[in-house]
Amino acid sequence: MSIIPESLIQVIDTFANFPGVGKKSAKRMAYYLLKSPRQESVNLAKAIINLKDRIHNCSQCHNISETDPCRICTDPKRDKTTLCVVEEPMDVIAIENTGNYRGLYHVLGGVLSPLNGIGPDDLNIQDLLHRIVSIKEIILALNSTRDGETTEVYLSKILRNNNLNITRLAHGLPIGTNLEFADETTLIRAIEGRTNIL
Amino acid sequence: MILKKILLKNFRNFSNIEFVFDKNLNIITGKNGTGKTTILESFHFLSYTKSFKTNYDTEVIKKGNNYFQIFGEFFDNNKNTHVNLNFTEKEGKRTFINKKKLVRKIDIIGKYPLILLSPEDQSITKGNPSVKRNFIDKIISQIDKQYLFNLVEYNKRITQRNYLLKTYKINNKYIYDEYFESLDDLLITNAKTITQKRNKFINDYNPIFKNELEKISHFNYKSTINIINNIELNEENYFTNYKNKLEEKFVKDVKFGRTSRGPHLDKISILFDGIDIKKIASQGEHKVVLIALKIAEGMFLQNHTNSCVIYLLDDLFSFLDSEHCVKIINKISSENQTFVTTTSMLHLNDYLGIINHLNFNEICLD
Numbered sequence: 001m002s003i004i005p006e007s008l009i010q011v012i013d014t015f016a017n018f019p020g021v022g023k024k025s026a027k028r029m030a031y032y033l034l035k036s037p038r039q040e041s042v043n044l045a046k047a048i049i050n051l052k053d054r055i056h057n058c059s060q061c062h063n064i065s066e067t068d069p070c071r072i073c074t075d076p077k078r079d080k081t082t083l084c085v086v087e088e089p090m091d092v093i094a095i096e097n098t099g100n101y102r103g104l105y106h107v108l109g110g111v112l113s114p115l116n117g118i119g120p121d122d123l124n125i126q127d128l129l130h131r132i133v134s135i136k137e138i139i140l141a142l143n144s145t146r147d148g149e150t151t152e153v154y155l156s157k158i159l160r161n162n163n164l165n166i167t168r169l170a171h172g173l174p175i176g177t178n179l180e181f182a183d184e185t186t187l188i189r190a191i192e193g194r195t196n197i198l
Numbered sequence: 199m200i201l202k203k204i205l206l207k208n209f210r211n212f213s214n215i216e217f218v219f220d221k222n223l224n225i226i227t228g229k230n231g232t233g234k235t236t237i238l239e240s241f242h243f244l245s246y247t248k249s250f251k252t253n254y255d256t257e258v259i260k261k262g263n264n265y266f267q268i269f270g271e272f273f274d275n276n277k278n279t280h281v282n283l284n285f286t287e288k289e290g291k292r293t294f295i296n297k298k299k300l301v302r303k304i305d306i307i308g309k310y311p312l313i314l315l316s317p318e319d320q321s322i323t324k325g326n327p328s329v330k331r332n333f334i335d336k337i338i339s340q341i342d343k344q345y346l347f348n349l350v351e352y353n354k355r356i357t358q359r360n361y362l363l364k365t366y367k368i369n370n371k372y373i374y375d376e377y378f379e380s381l382d383d384l385l386i387t388n389a390k391t392i393t394q395k396r397n398k399f400i401n402d403y404n405p406i407f408k409n410e411l412e413k414i415s416h417f418n419y420k421s422t423i424n425i426i427n428n429i430e431l432n433e434e435n436y437f438t439n440y441k442n443k444l445e446e447k448f449v450k451d452v453k454f455g456r457t458s459r460g461p462h463l464d465k466i467s468i469l470f471d472g473i474d475i476k477k478i479a480s481q482g483e484h485k486v487v488l489i490a491l492k493i494a495e496g497m498f499l500q501n502h503t504n505s506c507v508i509y510l511l512d513d514l515f516s517f518l519d520s521e522h523c524v525k526i527i528n529k530i531s532s533e534n535q536t537f538v539t540t541t542s543m544l545h546l547n548d549y550l551g552i553i554n555h556l557n558f559n560e561i562c563l564d
Contacts, residue, residue, distance in 0.1 A: 112377065114362040120377060146354060146384075154380035184343040 008034065060131070062107040062124045064089045072096075072105060079103045081136040085128065085155065087111055087143060095141065103139075106131065111142060111151040120154065128155075132162055140168040199274035199310060199506045200535040201241065207267040208260040210236045220559035221273075223531035226539045228563030234539035237561075238314065238510045241537070244270045244281045245310040247293055247303055255285050264288075272310055274505070281306070308340055311507045313496040315489060315514070322491060323468060323475060323484045330466040337495055338399050341502040345395045352388035355381060356457055364455040374448045379441075385460070386440050392461045393431045400425045400466075406497050411490035414525045417483070419470035428463040485517045489526055496534065509536045531556070 002009065008030055015026035033041055057063070058070035065071065072078060072092075082103030086092055092105050108123045132138070140155060142148040156166050172190040173182055182190070203218045211233050226234045235251075239258070242250045249258060259266045265286040272279045282294040293300040300306055321329045339346035359381050366372070404423050411421055429440045443459045444451075451458055467474045468487060475487060489511075496507040509530050515523055515538075530536045543560065 112380070114358040114365070114381070117365065119365075146351065146358075149384055150380050153383050154376055157376045157380060185347050188344055188347075 057107075060127075061105045062109060062127065063092050063105055077102070080134060082139065083128075083131065083135045083137070084139045084141050086141050087148070091141065103137075108142075108151070111145070111147040112154055113147045123151075125155075125158070129158070132159065132164065135164060137165040137167065140166065142168075144169075144171055199272060199508070201244075201310075201508060202271045202273050202278070204237070204240060204244075204271075205267075205269040206237075206240055207265075207269075208263040209240055209266045209268060210258050210260060212236065213260060217561055218559075219535070219537075220557070221535055223527065223556060223558035224535075224537045224561060225543075225558055226537060226561045226563065227541070227543050228539075229541060232563035234563060235316075235512050238512055238537060238539065240268045241270070241312060241508070241510060242314065243268050243283055245312050246307055247283065247291065250314060250316065255291055256287060259285070259287075281310075308503070309505075311340075311496075311499055311503065311505060312510055313492050313499075313507050314510045314512070315492050316512045317516070319492075320484060320488060323479070323488050327463075327465050327467075330468075331462075331464060333491070334396065334399060334403075334466065337403075337498060338395060340499060342395060344391065348388045348391040348395075352385065352392055352461070355385045355388065356460065356462055359385065360456045363452050363457070366452050367455060372449050372452055374445050378444075378448070382441060382444050386437055389429065389440065389461050390431075390436050393427055393429065393436075393464075396461070396464065397425060397427070397431055403494060403498055407490055407494040410493045410497065410529075411487065414490060414493070414522065414529050415486045416521060416525075417470075417486070420472075421487070422469050424467050424469050426465040426467075428460055428465070481517045482519060482522070486522055486526075489514075493530065506534060509534055511536065511538045513540065514538045515540050527556070531558070 004012075011030040011033065012023070012026045015021055015029050016023050018026075021029075033044075054066050055064050056066070056068055058065045058068055058073055060069045060073045063070050063072065067074075079102045083106055084095060084101060084103055085106045085108060086095070087108055087110060089107055092107065095101050095105075106124070106128050108125065108128075110118055110123055112118060112120065112123070138155075138159060140152045142152055152168055159166055170193055171186070172193055173179070173186065179187070200221045201219055203216060205214075205216045206212045207214050211231075217237065226237055228234050239249050239251055242248070249255070252258065265284065267285075268283045270281045272281065280294075280296050282297075283291065284294075285291045293303075293306060295306065322333045335349060339349065359378075362378070362381070400423055407423060408421055411417070429436070429443065432439060440459070444457075447458050467476070468491075469475065470478060470483075475484065479487065492509070496509060500507055511530075514526070518526070527536075527538070543562075
């Protein structure tokens, strides 16, 4: 028998399942809740239930949203002829934070990954094909990982014959870093993708 | 660059011992199990932060202790560098260069390049083609990071591809679809770089190997290293050619669950007068060829990195006749710091020629 009460163990085990949280951190978080006022726990519980009840996937772009279609898809000021394809909802937030992109999004919900058994049917690719009728340019903004690259090539193949301009993000050096700290692969890509000045 | 001295604490059978080395030839003698190879193993720790015999650091701790320590003094460009490697069961492995803690392993690997000849290496000349591929892949990777990147990517993509082939078999899908095409497009890009660089390497390495073999041997054979690319390197049509072959073999590949074409199946062989040495060479001839391969490896790395390599020749004299021994020792130790292990000096006394005109440092462990 453990000396920790069962209800506390339950909370610790739940926290320990979170990404980036180990057993020790989970314990500290659970003790914190135990010591804090009851209202704080009630608020937390309510917030979590709200999260699950209110947030859905937008039926058009598959981004997370409280409305369907989402606010980006219904925004009249958005350029409806440009579509940016990303892996996860978090990527939409990253690009939105730049404030520079005014087109629409499409969230794939992952990338092709043979070893994890994720094939084209497991991603939101059919919906993407339905959406392209009114689209002129597709920007593939996937992570530059092995699986991300495979997915980029795959998408460019199945989208090819639709009279679309298909682009992908540039590979290269992060702004404000020193050349000497860049890894070789990034540098090679940056040299290959060099551009003319003026 | 040379290794001046080394201090071992709780390392295998040594509790606390210091060795001082000669800048040319060092001969380590001792009976079986006295720790000749252990000394070479400790050098490997300093250069690559790991053993060449085991992947488990705890195995090298002397029985009854919970830590080991290796302290080495290198001499290069007129200055001494102290490398200190500590391993404790609690804190793991830590390396210090001139008392400064090493953060990234990559900062020391290759800084003090060693060329190791161990009895197990004989499979490079005797074993199957994959051993030869690994041997040359390791050399090229050390001087060409782009090669290493493409090789790692290629191997991972082959693993992915084979896994997907098996999934298709289970689902009874025998159609070469866009998913496979996408995987293959990227696979071929990696494969082309690998093939180009491998062939160029063989071209550059061949004359060095030939030259070294002539210097250390008394063979009358014309020797060459030959590579037969699984996909022929044809600059313009490589992509379409390779892709057609993958498509052609697709149904068969799904059945067997593996990729039957590509540079992972390149055939490398060593030839004597055009015949594979696996068919004709004796034990001794195999050994001499292996040593020539290793010397050529050292020369090649030196040409590309501008740092002197150290040769570690474990059990050098087995299978060799006296003429070969003398030629090898003379050749290597005149240019590089060399460590040789042997069970007895009797061997050497047979070759009085060496002892009379060559200075060397004997480290006797008996």
